[in-house]
Amino acid sequence: MQWIADQDKIRTLAGHNGLMEIFSSGAISGMELRRYSDGEAICSVGDRLEHMFILVEGRLKIHTLLPNGKSLLVRFARPMSVIGDVELLRQYPVKNEVVSMGESLLLAAGRALVLKEFEENTALLRFLVGELSHKMYTLGQTTALNLLYPLENRFASYLLSLFADSGGQRVEEIRTSTLAETADLLGTSYRHLNRIVRRFVEEGIVERKKGSLSVLDQNKLVQLANGNLYE
Template identity: 25%
Template sequence: MINPLVLKLEHHDVLSSEEKRVLESMISRMREFRADEDIVSQGSRLTESNLLLEGFAARYKILMNGRRQITALHVIGDFVDLHSHLLKKLDHGVIALTPCQVAVVSHDNIRRITESHPHLTRLLWLSTLIDSATHREWLVAMGRRSALGHFAHLICELFLRLQAVQRTDGYSFQLPLTQAELGDTLGISTVHVNRVVQELRTDRLITWQGDVVTILDWNRLIQVADFDPTYLYLEREPR
């Protein structure tokens, strides 16, 4: 049940058998969410954090005019709100973009881990630091990359993040997001999203059939995206 988180953390450092046991035993309960249902509501006060085991989720903010900006995409193995352990009250919401299965971990359990397992604590801390690094990369993409480069960058990122939790098949992976959701992620209209997707297809960089994206030319795609995966910190080393 906890395997996706183990896979994710083991990309950064070796986990002991005891640490894996702790991760497996920290879950309080399981929850299921429908697509478009809030996992965490903006402004809610939290006593638990949510680990995504199936599906896609997103952090988001709603503007005064009702428009939405997605500020992060979450995939299997991600804690969508680990930071709520210390923040307690979130300034943003987390929504299920697809049907999602979530493992709920009480903040009391997280606190006990921080008190008794320092190495595991550092790895969980690292995951929040990588979230911050990803936010910085998204900010650069939003401000300085073309829409084509921005979307290409997102495809490269999602491919590597899903590969880390064994959810890719060669250069193919599931991306069950609508063009409206991609527009909210990239900060562009659905019409512009469609144009960008068509350009990537025409240039033989990707195919997109149903909800499956296949990267046809990884080297060319990372050039279009100006993609450097350093911010994902996928190298395994002592932490």
């Protein structure tokens, strides 16, 4: 993780993401800008947070750790997602792993700064209520997806979530070498997921080439996902 001491960049990113309408100018000036590299953790299970994070560039993967040591995907986060709001304000330990996918930029607001803003900033309160509502909705959606839907539907939802972020380009995250990790995140075995990948290739939904997958038929994925995304 790298701290970026650049107030102009902080203000530019805040303005681009609409944060100037949510936080006071003093609060924006008091935030830190942090850069995380691919695979780097923003927070881990058991951490006690001293900052609330706002994703302003890049994307994050949020997954939970199961008692058997495996992981289960919760959702992907895009810019303006808030990390650590509940944990910071209620001083709860972190329950999920949050990892950067590619390079990500996050603004970090300390607990004292956030509490001070709460005293008279109704825009911030409305923003966080909306964020909490979204988290509750998506948590219910992904829980049902992980528990009730067949793997082909879950994998289609996973691919669509990545596809939306990559602008339809090659989905680099799905490589032969990382299919085992993807299988863990989807709550299945590598062998079962590999069968689904082969079937998707045979049906012309994806192309497997040079160790990575490309989406060929987005409409078919949309049908299989049935409106469910990990986001």
